[in-house]
Every structure is written in structure tokens, then in C-alpha cells.
Amino acid sequence: MATERALDRETASLIDDMLQGNARALARLITIVEEDDEESHRVLRHISPSFRAHRVGVTGPPGAGKSTLVNRLTTFARQNELRVGIICADPSSPFSGGAVLGDRVRMTQHYMDEGVHIRSMSTRGSLGGLPSTVHGVVRLMDASGKDLILVETVGVGQMELDVMENVDTVVVALVPEAGDDVQAMKAGLMEIADIFVVNKADRPGADSLVVGIRSMLDLVCRDNGWTIPVLSTQAEHNIGVGELYEQIWHHRKTSIDTGLFAERRARQRRDEFTAVLQKLVTQEFMNAISSDHDLAACVAQMNEGEISPYEAAEEVFRIMSRKLH
Ligand SMILES: Nc1nc2c(ncn2[C@@H]2O[C@H](COP(=O)(O)OP(=O)(O)OP(=O)(O)O)[C@@H](O)[C@H]2O)c(=O)[nH]1
Ligand SMILES: [Mg+2]
Known part of the structure; x- marks a missing residue:
């Protein structure tokens, strides 16, 4: 079978460079993996079978402030000297209204930072669909030595939910002005959230949304040793994001202690x-x-x-x- 063919010399040396932390090599390998073809499989076969980094998904409706949150979380991580990989999945979707440019603007401070690798991805042209290419890119970022990988998706479709099935901690961001659409969406997001964030807490209605989510969560009690926190943030003004950062690591620690972490990773590997x-x-x-x-x-x-x-x-x-x- 074609996938058994050895890597060509150029790709092999790209992998060596990437494993040493070379950002250009990582970017080129991501491009190969995004093609999701035989070459992409060959590359991924040479990558470590298990993850080192903690992988966090940030999802929620369009314009909820996900990129602003990701940007702020990255600042906290950098203050702790962690290397960060950021994947903005499907920024070209009609829902996110040309967010590539917006994400760049919101993340400018990190674009120049060698400890941060930012990649925007689109579903278009990917044979295996968004989830499988995102997994591949996450694997590469992990292999290149990132400690924290943040994956942003607009939580509307099954594809995006599938991406969220494959991280260690899922952060769902909602906003007070959420309309009926979000009411409906909330039910689906409720299933996958490990942490809820009510962003734009400077806007009216934030407190009652927090209360509303808490009461919904009481109904879907998951007896797994983790109580889903509902935080309120103002990402734009960097208020409450420190607590979110802490809760992400707290979730990691708790789920490792309860065995859920290993269970989740085993399920992801099987999938x-x-x-x-x-x-x-x-x-x-x-x-x-x-x-x-x-x-x-x-x-x-x-x-x-x-x-x-x-x-x-x-x-x-x-x-x-x-x-x-
Ligand atoms: N008032 C207020 N505005 C905010 C806050 N956080 C983010 N914003 C603004 O909300 C807008 C959308 O923010 P983004 O971070 O791009 O939101 P997003 O969820 O990534 O958007 P998409 O990727 O397009 O779905 C921007 O204009 C932000 O400046 C906040 O806490 N309060
Ligand atoms: Mg965004």
C-alpha cells in the first residue's frame, strides 16, 4: 500500500527540524497534514503516539469572544513560560464573518512570539473533514514541544462538536445577548462542556445567564467527580480570565486523579x-x-x-x- 512507502528525505528532515522546535518546519508540515492525503499519513506515523501537551477546546456561538479569550489565556500561559499552539478551526465559515483577519488583529502580540504558533484552518479541501485534519495538526503542534494547545471552533455543527470530542478540556463561551439560536445550541454544548464561561459580563443579563446555566447543569448532573464551573469573564478587559486559566489546570488535575483523563484519551485514540x-x-x-x-x-x-x-x-x-x- 502506498502509505507504507518511506518518507522522502526532505520531509524526514522537516520532521527532524520540527521536533527541535523549528517554527518554519512546523508550518510546512501542517500544510502537508492539512492535505489529508498519503503523505500526510506518512508524516503522522512518525509522530509520537501519545500527547504531552494539554489540549483545550474553546467553542461557542459566533462573536462570543472566543479568540479574545484564547489570546488572554495565551498571555497567562506565556507568563508561566509554557509554549502555546493555537488552532482557529474553520475561520472561513459564513458564521464567523472573516475572522481570520480579526483573529490576527486580536492575537498580534503573540504573532511575534517564538513560543506561540498560531494556525487558522479551513474545512475546505480537506477530504477527511475538519476533525481529522485538526487532530493531525494538534499532533504536530504537540510533537513540536507545545505545552498547551488551544483549539477554537464556532460551536454550531457536528464537525465542530467532533473536534471538541478530541481535546482534554472543553470551554464553552456564551454571551448575555444570546438569542433563541443559542438557547437551542446550549443544549448540545451542555453535553460537552467541562467549563462554562459567560463572556461580555460587562453587558446586561450576564448574571441571569450564569444562574440559568447553573440551573440547567443541576438537571444534567454528571457523577464523575468534576463540578462544571460557570465563570463570568470580560475577555476584552482581561477580567476573570485568570480564574478561567486556573480552572483549566484544575480540570486537568481532577480528571487525572479520577481516571477520566486516561479514559477520555483512550477513547480518542480508539476513535x-x-x-x-x-x-x-x-x-x-x-x-x-x-x-x-x-x-x-x-x-x-x-x-x-x-x-x-x-x-x-x-x-x-x-x-x-x-x-x-
Ligand atoms: N463588550 C465586550 N466585548 C468583548 C468582550 N470580549 C470580546 N469582545 C468583543 O467581541 C467581539 C468578538 O470577539 P472575538 O474574540 O472575535 O469573538 P469570537 O467568538 O472569536 O468570534 P468568531 O471567531 O468570529 O466566532 C470583538 O469585537 C471583541 O472585542 C467583552 O468581555 N466585552
Ligand atoms: Mg474567533
Whole structure:
């Protein structure tokens, strides 16, 4: 299979440089991994199997102040001499209204800092979809020696929720002016949040939103040793973000102590394994179909409506399994 081919010399030396912390090598490897093709798999196979960094997802509705929070959290991390990786996932979505430029403006102070690597990613052009490319980029950032990786998504779709399934701590940011959309969204976000933040607490309605979220949380009590905090922040004015920073590390420590951390990482590894395996198997089967007479005939029958897609898939699977044995 093509993925078994060795890395070419240039990529191998990029990996060496990246492992030494070279930012240009990291940026180039991220570009390779974003392509989500065979080369990308080859790169990721050479990366450590487990994560060193703590990975934090920051999600919430458009304009909630996620990037401003990420920027402030980065400042705290840098004060503690941690190296930070930032991924702004899908900034080109119609929901976030050209946030790439905005994110750059909000994070200018960190753009010049060698201890911070910022990457904006779009879902477009990625075969495996946003979640798998984000995982790959997180892996690279981790391998390059980052201590804290912050992933920002706009929490609206399944893809973004999938990204959040693959971090260690999920921060959900909401804002007081939240309308009905956010009411609906809150239910989905409720399931995944480890920490709630009511940002823009300088606006009216913040206190009652905090109370509202707390009472919703009382209803969905998760008996896992972690009480989900509901914090209020003013990211713009750097108020309350210190506490958020503390709570992130507190969540890490508590979930390590209770065993949830290891459980979560094991589940993520299984999911990632299944996703990669599915992709490889599908690819291999598709290649086989185009070069094998029996398989092609079976698919042609399905195309003509003579047999059902279920029948065809099962028949292809049967023929392939026989070949593999
Ligand atoms: N009043 C007020 N405004 C804030 C606060 N925090 C952020 N903002 C402003 O809210 C706007 C949106 O902030 P961003 O950080 O870009 O929000 P975002 O959630 O990353 O936005 P998208 O990525 O586009 O979804 C900016 O104009 C910020 O300056 C706050 O605490 N109070
Ligand atoms: Mg943003």
C-alpha cells in the first residue's frame, strides 16, 4: 500500500527540524497534514503516539469572544513560560464573518512570539473533514514541544462538536445577548462542556445567564467527580480570565486523579484509529473494485439497480475477505 512507502528525505528532515522546535518546519508540515492525503499519513506515523501537551477546546456561538479569550489565556500561559499552539478551526465559515483577519488583529502580540504558533484552518479541501485534519495538526503542534494547545471552533455543527470530542478540556463561551439560536445550541454544548464561561459580563443579563446555566447543569448532573464551573469573564478587559486559566489546570488535575483523563484519551485514540482504518480500508476496496473484474461487475449491477447497495457492499466485502485470507 502506498502509505507504507518511506518518507522522502526532505520531509524526514522537516520532521527532524520540527521536533527541535523549528517554527518554519512546523508550518510546512501542517500544510502537508492539512492535505489529508498519503503523505500526510506518512508524516503522522512518525509522530509520537501519545500527547504531552494539554489540549483545550474553546467553542461557542459566533462573536462570543472566543479568540479574545484564547489570546488572554495565551498571555497567562506565556507568563508561566509554557509554549502555546493555537488552532482557529474553520475561520472561513459564513458564521464567523472573516475572522481570520480579526483573529490576527486580536492575537498580534503573540504573532511575534517564538513560543506561540498560531494556525487558522479551513474545512475546505480537506477530504477527511475538519476533525481529522485538526487532530493531525494538534499532533504536530504537540510533537513540536507545545505545552498547551488551544483549539477554537464556532460551536454550531457536528464537525465542530467532533473536534471538541478530541481535546482534554472543553470551554464553552456564551454571551448575555444570546438569542433563541443559542438557547437551542446550549443544549448540545451542555453535553460537552467541562467549563462554562459567560463572556461580555460587562453587558446586561450576564448574571441571569450564569444562574440559568447553573440551573440547567443541576438537571444534567454528571457523577464523575468534576463540578462544571460557570465563570463570568470580560475577555476584552482581561477580567476573570485568570480564574478561567486556573480552572483549566484544575480540570486537568481532577480528571487525572479520577481516571477520566486516561479514559477520555483512550477513547480518542480508539476513535482516531477507527477513522484512519475506515479510510484505508475504503481506499483499498475502491482501488480493488476498479481493477478486479468480479468486483467491478458487482458494482455495475448495483449501478443498474439490479441489486441493492447493501447486497453489493456485502458481496464486495465477501470477495475481498476471501482474497485477504
Ligand atoms: N463588550 C465586550 N466585548 C468583548 C468582550 N470580549 C470580546 N469582545 C468583543 O467581541 C467581539 C468578538 O470577539 P472575538 O474574540 O472575535 O469573538 P469570537 O467568538 O472569536 O468570534 P468568531 O471567531 O468570529 O466566532 C470583538 O469585537 C471583541 O472585542 C467583552 O468581555 N466585552
Ligand atoms: Mg474567533
